[in-house]
Amino acid sequence: MAELDDLLARAGPGPHRGPIRIDGEDVETLVDLPPARGGLLFVGLNPSPVSVTAGHYHEGRLGRTFWRRLMIAGVLPAGTDVGTADDALVAAGHGITDLIKTPTPRDTATDRELTLGVGPLWQKVAIWRPSAVVFIYKRAAEIAAGRPLTEKWGQLPGVALAGRPCFLMPGPYAPVEEVDEGLNLLRNLHRTIQG
Numbered sequence: 001m002a003e004l005d006d007l008l009a010r011a012g013p014g015p016h017r018g019p020i021r022i023d024g025e026d027v028e029t030l031v032d033l034p035p036a037r038g039g040l041l042f043v044g045l046n047p048s049p050v051s052v053t054a055g056h057y058h059e060g061r062l063g064r065t066f067w068r069r070l071m072i073a074g075v076l077p078a079g080t081d082v083g084t085a086d087d088a089l090v091a092a093g094h095g096i097t098d099l100i101k102t103p104t105p106r107d108t109a110t111d112r113e114l115t116l117g118v119g120p121l122w123q124k125v126a127i128w129r130p131s132a133v134v135f136i137y138k139r140a141a142e143i144a145a146g147r148p149l150t151e152k153w154g155q156l157p158g159v160a161l162a163g164r165p166c167f168l169m170p171g172p173y174a175p176v177e178e179v180d181e182g183l184n185l186l187r188n189l190h191r192t193i194q195g
Contacts, residue, residue, distance in 0.1 A: 015055020032124065035130045041133050042097075047101065107139065118146075132165050133167070135169065
């Protein structure tokens with residue numbers, strides 16, 4: 001029952017570090033920040049050591065770009081401090097997690113390691129009941145979908161987790177036009193769930 005209580009607990013302001021047991025060892029990582037029921041759930045690959053040290057999600061250069069994009073899309077208020085943007089995300093009713101919780105400096109996890117995170121992610125989505133799951137990186141979306149995806153961004157037809165539709169954000173190096181179109185879709189998705 002304590003595990004379920006932990007999964008349902010909404011986070012307060014960070015830092016959001018916590019230990020998990022991986023291969024018999026305690027590892028410091030970032031804890032899940034569940035969305036409010038009906039919010040958006042953003043899913044990355046795994047935490048970076050920089051983010052774990054800071055106790056906040058997406059503290060690296062690419063991560064800070066992610067937070068700025070959420071501000072442009074209106075998911076976060078303009079001017080949100082990117083160093084604590086995960087706190088603002090939670091305050092807005094949304095959440096964030098990673099496919100796996102093992103911190104690494106780069107995208108070094110194997111497909112097999114990432115695939116082991118799909119079942120736990122599915123369980124979290126079933127319990128948290130977000131309006132939609134938004135993948136931050138295409139690799140995470142493809143692992144969760146179990147197949148290559150042709151979409152560069154947007155809704156992923158035929159992909160759902162626990163009955164929730166899945167979306168993909170534009171890649172970190174996507175052309176400006178794609179980013180603008182993708183963020184407009186995210187803006188509309190956000191407005192739709194806000195009512």
